[in-house]
Amino acid sequence: MAHKLTGDEDFAGLKTAEKSLPGRAYYDPAVYARELSNIWHRQWIYLCRSDALAGPGSYRTETIGGQSVLLLRDDEGTLRAFHNTCRHRGSRLCLERQGRLGAQRIVCPYHQWSYDLKGNLLRTSSLSEAPDFEREDYPLYGIAVREWRGCVFVCLSGDPPEELSAFRGGGDHTDNWPLAELAVGHTWRKTVACNWKVFWENFNECLHCPNVHPELSRLVPIYRRRIILPQDDPDWRRHEGSADPKHRGGLTQGAETWSGDGKAHGPRFEGLSESERAAGQRYYVNTPSVYIAAHVDYMRIVRVLPRGPEETEIQAEWLFPEAALSDPAFELANIVEFGTLVLEQDGTASEINQQGLRSIRHEAGVLMPEEHYVADFHRWYRGAMGEG
Numbered sequence: 001m002a003h004k005l006t007g008d009e010d011f012a013g014l015k016t017a018e019k020s021l022p023g024r025a026y027y028d029p030a031v032y033a034r035e036l037s038n039i040w041h042r043q044w045i046y047l048c049r050s051d052a053l054a055g056p057g058s059y060r061t062e063t064i065g066g067q068s069v070l071l072l073r074d075d076e077g078t079l080r081a082f083h084n085t086c087r088h089r090g091s092r093l094c095l096e097r098q099g100r101l102g103a104q105r106i107v108c109p110y111h112q113w114s115y116d117l118k119g120n121l122l123r124t125s126s127l128s129e130a131p132d133f134e135r136e137d138y139p140l141y142g143i144a145v146r147e148w149r150g151c152v153f154v155c156l157s158g159d160p161p162e163e164l165s166a167f168r169g170g171g172d173h174t175d176n177w178p179l180a181e182l183a184v185g186h187t188w189r190k191t192v193a194c195n196w197k198v199f200w201e202n203f204n205e206c207l208h209c210p211n212v213h214p215e216l217s218r219l220v221p222i223y224r225r226r227i228i229l230p231q232d233d234p235d236w237r238r239h240e241g242s243a244d245p246k247h248r249g250g251l252t253q254g255a256e257t258w259s260g261d262g263k264a265h266g267p268r269f270e271g272l273s274e275s276e277r278a279a280g281q282r283y284y285v286n287t288p289s290v291y292i293a294a295h296v297d298y299m300r301i302v303r304v305l306p307r308g309p310e311e312t313e314i315q316a317e318w319l320f321p322e323a324a325l326s327d328p329a330f331e332l333a334n335i336v337e338f339g340t341l342v343l344e345q346d347g348t349a350s351e352i353n354q355q356g357l358r359s360i361r362h363e364a365g366v367l368m369p370e371e372h373y374v375a376d377f378h379r380w381y382r383g384a385m386g387e388g
């Protein structure tokens with residue numbers, strides 16, 4: 001039976017029935033266009049791991065809010081990003097998702113203007129150049145790049161925010177994990193037919209967990225109760241000090257990590273506190289583009305990129321110590337298949353959510369007490385959109 005709420009200050013749940021975002025915020029192309037300029041072209045966006053660009057001349061391209069970005073490593077080993085657009089008449093420069101630039105040059109495929117890896121125009125292809133044409137006036141359009149613990153972020157704004165802007169408790173709960181030293185062991189990518197906010201809302205609540213994630217809810221018993229924190233239960237004080245994971249959180253008895261059989265197979269990270277080892281999972285959340293889940297033996301980076309008002313690309317990278325990846329007995333599939341299953345389940349739930357939002361009667365939904373992280377997400381969103 002549902003409780004009417006009392007006045008416990010440490011209860012984490014919402015105390016009023018807040019409205020969700022308006023239905024059209026999830027499909028209207030005009031809202032989407034405003035999101036691109038207010039959020040996706042303004043904030044730091046996670047692109048890839050730094051070691052994905054192995055040496056001078058290696059590059060990646062990625063589309064962020066409709067803008068093609070060219071990320072490369074220059075001759076001095078510095079990461080640089082540019083709009084993937086030629087300064088002559090605007091052709092796309094690099095057509096592949098990744099590769100290596102021959103002769104340390106970027107050559108436009110259209111009329112062969114060439115640029116060095118710092119983006120300076122080296123040559124045009126014309127027989128002559130007008131007297132008032134100066135090559136230094138036509139470098140590639142630069143994009144700000146920042147590296148954080150082996151992760152590369154880019155910002156399309158000419159005036160990038162100082163902070164990488166993490167939200168949920170104001171920051172990073174994975175400080176003690178050796179993120180910078182880990183290597184990607186597996187990557188999974190899928191385009192889901194939902195608005196990007198639908199995926200984030202789903203990430204921010206567990207009301208859906210028992211039905212959508214039966215396997216995960218067995219592993220993390222508190223999720224079976226549709227909550228994330230012990231303090232999401234209005235009766236949490238009655239269970240304070242309980243060792244039962246359905247009240248205190250953490251993994252089910254005997255499990256160590258998020259994997260098919262609950263077992264960790266590679267080395268466990270040193271340097272974690274007892275509560276971090278017992279937590280089962282910790283998160284770093286940086287809206288709008290990434291969250292990182294930290295477990296006792298591996299980390300998982302989930303990147304979210306909008307592909308249209310009703311299309312979102314989800315990418316997950318699983319990161320391990322090199323020692324685990326080079327051990328032939330290491331059971332990567334035990335970990336990767338479990339995480340993939342959970343993401344597929346979230347993808348399907350998000351698609352069903354998206355379909356219902358199209359109702360002309362649905363002006364806005366309503367948030368239940370357990371959805372306080374969804375409310376935080378909406379507050380962040382309204383702030384970023386200038387809707388205070």
Ligand code: FES
Pocket residue numbers: 086087088089090091108109110111112113
């Ligand atoms: S558009 Fe690139 S050289 Fe002409």
Ligand SMILES: [Fe+2]
Pocket residue numbers: 202203208209212213346
């Ligand atoms: Fe989920």
